[in-house]
Amino acid sequence: MSGSKQLKLGAFMRPVSIHTGAWRYPGALPDANFNFPALKRFIQKLEQGKFDAFFMADHLAVLNMPINALKRSHTVTSFEPFTLLSALASVTEHIGLVATASTTYDQPYHIARRFASLDHISGGRAGWNIVTTANPDAALNFGLEEQIEHDERYVRAREFYEVVTGLWDSFADDAFVRDVESGIYFDPEKIHVLNHQGKHLSVRGPLNIARPVQGWPVIVQAGASEAGRQLAAATAEVVFASAGNLEMGKAFYADIKGRVRSPSGGRFAPSLGRDPDSIKILPGALVVVGETVAEARAKRVHLDSLVHYESGIASLNSALGYDVSHFDPDGYLPEIPPTNAGKTSRERVIAMAQRENLTIRQLAQRIGSYGGLAFVGTPQSIADEMEQWLIEEGSDGFNIMFPFLPEGLNDFVDKVIPELQRRGIFRQEYEGKTLRENLGLTRPANRFFQTATTSVR
Amino acid sequence: MSGSKQLKLGAFMRPVSIHTGAWRYPGALPDANFNFPALKRFIQKLEQGKFDAFFMADHLAVLNMPINALKRSHTVTSFEPFTLLSALASVTEHIGLVATASTTYDQPYHIARRFASLDHISGGRAGWNIVTTANPDAALNFGLEEQIEHDERYVRAREFYEVVTGLWDSFADDAFVRDVESGIYFDPEKIHVLNHQGKHLSVRGPLNIARPVQGWPVIVQAGASEAGRQLAAATAEVVFASAGNLEMGKAFYADIKGRVRSPSGGRFAPSLGRDPDSIKILPGALVVVGETVAEARAKRVHLDSLVHYESGIASLNSALGYDVSHFDPDGYLPEIPPTNAGKTSRERVIAMAQRENLTIRQLAQRIGSYGGLAFVGTPQSIADEMEQWLIEEGSDGFNIMFPFLPEGLNDFVDKVIPELQRRGIFRQEYEGKTLRENLGLTRPANRFFQTATTSVR
Numbered sequence: 001m002s003g004s005k006q007l008k009l010g011a012f013m014r015p016v017s018i019h020t021g022a023w024r025y026p027g028a029l030p031d032a033n034f035n036f037p038a039l040k041r042f043i044q045k046l047e048q049g050k051f052d053a054f055f056m057a058d059h060l061a062v063l064n065m066p067i068n069a070l071k072r073s074h075t076v077t078s079f080e081p082f083t084l085l086s087a088l089a090s091v092t093e094h095i096g097l098v099a100t101a102s103t104t105y106d107q108p109y110h111i112a113r114r115f116a117s118l119d120h121i122s123g124g125r126a127g128w129n130i131v132t133t134a135n136p137d138a139a140l141n142f143g144l145e146e147q148i149e150h151d152e153r154y155v156r157a158r159e160f161y162e163v164v165t166g167l168w169d170s171f172a173d174d175a176f177v178r179d180v181e182s183g184i185y186f187d188p189e190k191i192h193v194l195n196h197q198g199k200h201l202s203v204r205g206p207l208n209i210a211r212p213v214q215g216w217p218v219i220v221q222a223g224a225s226e227a228g229r230q231l232a233a234a235t236a237e238v239v240f241a242s243a244g245n246l247e248m249g250k251a252f253y254a255d256i257k258g259r260v261r262s263p264s265g266g267r268f269a270p271s272l273g274r275d276p277d278s279i280k281i282l283p284g285a286l287v288v289v290g291e292t293v294a295e296a297r298a299k300r301v302h303l304d305s306l307v308h309y310e311s312g313i314a315s316l317n318s319a320l321g322y323d324v325s326h327f328d329p330d331g332y333l334p335e336i337p338p339t340n341a342g343k344t345s346r347e348r349v350i351a352m353a354q355r356e357n358l359t360i361r362q363l364a365q366r367i368g369s370y371g372g373l374a375f376v377g378t379p380q381s382i383a384d385e386m387e388q389w390l391i392e393e394g395s396d397g398f399n400i401m402f403p404f405l406p407e408g409l410n411d412f413v414d415k416v417i418p419e420l421q422r423r424g425i426f427r428q429e430y431e432g433k434t435l436r437e438n439l440g441l442t443r444p445a446n447r448f449f450q451t452a453t454t455s456v457r
Numbered sequence: 458m459s460g461s462k463q464l465k466l467g468a469f470m471r472p473v474s475i476h477t478g479a480w481r482y483p484g485a486l487p488d489a490n491f492n493f494p495a496l497k498r499f500i501q502k503l504e505q506g507k508f509d510a511f512f513m514a515d516h517l518a519v520l521n522m523p524i525n526a527l528k529r530s531h532t533v534t535s536f537e538p539f540t541l542l543s544a545l546a547s548v549t550e551h552i553g554l555v556a557t558a559s560t561t562y563d564q565p566y567h568i569a570r571r572f573a574s575l576d577h578i579s580g581g582r583a584g585w586n587i588v589t590t591a592n593p594d595a596a597l598n599f600g601l602e603e604q605i606e607h608d609e610r611y612v613r614a615r616e617f618y619e620v621v622t623g624l625w626d627s628f629a630d631d632a633f634v635r636d637v638e639s640g641i642y643f644d645p646e647k648i649h650v651l652n653h654q655g656k657h658l659s660v661r662g663p664l665n666i667a668r669p670v671q672g673w674p675v676i677v678q679a680g681a682s683e684a685g686r687q688l689a690a691a692t693a694e695v696v697f698a699s700a701g702n703l704e705m706g707k708a709f710y711a712d713i714k715g716r717v718r719s720p721s722g723g724r725f726a727p728s729l730g731r732d733p734d735s736i737k738i739l740p741g742a743l744v745v746v747g748e749t750v751a752e753a754r755a756k757r758v759h760l761d762s763l764v765h766y767e768s769g770i771a772s773l774n775s776a777l778g779y780d781v782s783h784f785d786p787d788g789y790l791p792e793i794p795p796t797n798a799g800k801t802s803r804e805r806v807i808a809m810a811q812r813e814n815l816t817i818r819q820l821a822q823r824i825g826s827y828g829g830l831a832f833v834g835t836p837q838s839i840a841d842e843m844e845q846w847l848i849e850e851g852s853d854g855f856n857i858m859f860p861f862l863p864e865g866l867n868d869f870v871d872k873v874i875p876e877l878q879r880r881g882i883f884r885q886e887y888e889g890k891t892l893r894e895n896l897g898l899t900r901p902a903n904r905f906f907q908t909a910t911t912s913v914r
Contacts, residue, residue, distance in 0.1 A: 023635065023637070023642065024637045024640060030635040030637065030642075031633075031635060033667070034577040034667055036547070036577070036578045036580075040547065059665055060566065060665075061665060062648075062663050062664075062665045063665075067645045067648075068645070070645070071641055071642060071643055071644070071645040072640050072641060072642055073642055074635075074642050076642070076643065076665065077628070077665050077666045077667050078665075078666070079574045079577065079578065079666075080570045080571050080573075080574035080666065082539055082540055082543070082571065083539060083540075083543040083571055083574040083575045083578055084543070084574065084578065086539070086540040086541070086543035086544045087543040087544060087546050087547040087578045088547070089544050090493070090497065090544040090545070090547050090548050091547050091548075105564070106564075106567070107562070107563075107599055107600075109517065109598040109599060110563070113537045114537050114539065114540055116537075117536045117537035117540040117541065118540045120491040120493065120536065121493045121536065121540055121541065121544045123493075137661075140660075140661035141566040141660055141661055141662065142564055142566060142660075143564075143658060143659045143660065144659075171534075176488075178480065178487040178488060178531075180480070180481045180487065183481060183529050183763070183765050184528055184529060185480065185487075185528060185529055185530055185531050185533070186528055186533065187528070188524045188525070188527070188528040191519075191524075201600060202597075202600045203597075203598055203599075203600070204594070204597035204598055205598065206519055207519075208516055208517075208518060208519045208520075208533065208534050208535075209534050209535070209536075209537065210490070210491055210534050306640070308640050
């Protein structure tokens with residue numbers, strides 16, 4: 001068992017489920033969006049299953065669907081990630097807590113503080129999922145008439161990352177001496193004023209918070225566009241990938257690990273090469289467990305049937321950044337002009353329609369339920385697929401999505417996890433105390449201070 | 458006991474203490490700034506004492522003191538309020554959670570979401586302490602070269618409040634029908650798009666979160682300038698007052714309750730009159746408990762002696778917004794020119810120096826330790842003073858500050874609270890489930906939707 005490559009597992013959560021039909025599934029909790037005791041049970045079950053991390057997605061606007069589709073969706077509202085993950089920090093001990101935060105609609109001083117604070121509260125379990133926010137409606141909630149252009153959002157994201165990590169390094173790890181006798185609380189030689197002046201940001205610092213337990217919270221990135229891949233190669237320690245099948249997964253894995261080894265030097269990735277093991281690639285995967293493969297497939301068919309066509313077409317329009325609802329639903333997609341929406345999502349949907357020869361209606365039903373990678377089968381068949389991805393370098397693990405809660409989550413923890421453990425590809429116990437230690441990532445040195453326990457970056 | 462006027466008690470907390478010498482006091486926890494288990498014990502003890510609320514102050518910069526004073530201060534860093542209070546929400550059941558958030562350096566969409574989320578997580582225990590952020594160094598951390606002028610910050614605060622409360626009203630209280638049969642998750646007639654366009658803010662909405670449990674989290678305000686009083690009279694439900702003695706407290710109390718009854722119609726308070734009982738005035742008060750008055754006084758003398766002169770003079774400069782360290786410390790204050798710092802703090806310090814004939818050195822030592830209202834004595838003498846304030850309309854209760862932790866907090870809960878309860882002026886059990894219910898405040902109606910349980914505002 002020891003020595004074999006190990007899966008890393010995150011749970012990619014929405015309170016009700018990522019599947020838009022899930023709130024209607026028998027046994028589901030339609031009110032989970034604001035049901036904290038339910039979320040507490042979910043994360044404690046994931047911790048029992050030794051999951052690496054609990055990922056919480058975020059949106060900075062009500063999703064831009066027509067109201068007739070929106071009214072059918074449980075995804076319209078839920079807890080804000082920092083408040084939720086902080087509340088969950090005090091009822092868990094081991095599992096990582098990954099919050100999404102936007103580099104487009106927030107300030108680096110706030111973001112640096114909140115993640116540092118969550119890292120201190122949780123004893124080193126925080127992770128930052130860096131997003132640039134593709135939803136154009138978000139701009140309208142933050143005083144802008146239109147969103148910043150796609151690639152420029154990534155230029156800002158790169159600068160934002162430098163500022164946030166620089167703020168985390170404001171104090172040396174050993175700055176706080178707290179010498180009661182002399183009355184010296186911290187060593188004034190061990191505080192650094194950032195004085196950042198850049199294209200998008202001007203931030204003096206220092207941060208008013210001690211260096212995080214992990215040095216820096218774990219950096220997570222999910223962008224799959226060229227700009228997103230460059231940013232991930234330069235900065236990310238976990239990549240939340242979106243790979244529809246093993247072939248796509250292997251291509252993405254090879255691309256990112258290759259960029260990390262020998263970065264392209266593009267405008268978003270001007271930094272040095274890194275160890276490819278310092279970045280973990282975790283594709284999102286919906287997992288539906290049954291006693292038999294047929295039973296698992298029947299569950300998914302039932303689940304998909306709970307999605308209304310109006311919601312499907314709205315999700316398709318949102319994914320394309322283009323309204324196709326006035327075309328014949330039983331015909332094929334028209335030519336979709338380029339838009340300012342997320343490029344990757346649009347390209348993936350168009351490719352899926354072409355690959356599987358789907359009509360607009362079929363595509364809408366797929367996208368409205370869940371169009372990405374799925375493992376649907378028995379604990380054995382699911383473990384077989386996961387092991388294959390791990391061995392063939394399709395991924396370093398997965399971000400698991402549960403089709404309905406709590407049943408789908410309980411099935412995974414009670415049935416799939418033990419099978420992965422039996423095969424020696426998933427931990428029996430947490431390896432360390434911090435998210436970073438459990439993921440096998442090194443603690444970053446402070447760029448401004450060399451200390452006994454860390455080396456200069 | 459029933460029928461008599463009741464004290465409302467908040468705890469105004471810094472993790473180590475609000476007193477800058479406290480980290481050196483015997484038995485103190487110098488590392489409490491990032492010691493979550495200690496904070497958990499503190500709040501659970503406060504809840505055992507039936508406190509209304511736990512208040513957490515906030516700063517958006519390292520305090521602007523010279524480094525030689527800063528290095529002696531435990532106030533340089535601590536948890537960020539939202540992450541801390543959210544983490545504390547899941548380990549408490551009754552106590553209110555009041556977070557400070559700035560209307561100058563944040564966005565109303567973020568603020569509305571976080572407070573709504575904290576209110577849902579805590580079952581209706583959130584409160585928003587509205588601040589405009591007086592520290593000019595904060596501007597430098599948020600891309601500005603200098604801070605916005607004092608009164609203009611209050612104009613923005615008033616608009617910000619309207620936007621945040623409007624966003625909280627995005628959904629009717631009964632919007633979420635979650636009808637599994639029909640597939641309708643929420644009633645599309647019960648979502649409101651704010652479309653705010655104002656002088657400082659442009660926010661479309663709707664908020665992507667259900668209406669808070671309390672309708673709106675409790676609104677708290679601490680400004681004491683003319684602009685601050687107008688804003689409090691128009692919006693606040695709790696006023697964190699700063700009154701040096703009973704005479705000042707009565708004058709402030711009469712002023713605010715009078716404004717509430719018949720508002721001045723100033724530029725910050727254009728709204729209608731309100732019930733004076735709908736606003737609770739809670740002055741901050743340091744409480745030092747002893748077996749005898751002499752023992753309590755000796756504790757305070759010991760505590761003050763732990764403050765270094767350099768820290769005292771820095772605090773004095775900060776409070777004045779003006780550097781007086783090059784004047785003779787044994788002489789009196791020079792004429793202080795008006796600055797862009799908080800007006801009230803400056804005026805209060807100047808008045809204290811004149812009233813008590815203090816030299817710069819004496820004033821520095823006072824301000825560097827704690828210069829405000831203090832009750833120093835036995836549980837009986839402290840309860841006597843509190844009762845007098847309540848009866849004579851100096852306040853509706855207090856925001857208690859503990860001189861050192863945990864001892865000062867434990868003394869208050871174990872010795873002073875029972876004495877207040879014996880006199881029938883403080884609760885034996887929480888009256889309700891929400892902070893609003895415990896404070897005796899009504900739940901605000903939704904301005905956009907009339908429902909069976911609330912009336913139109």
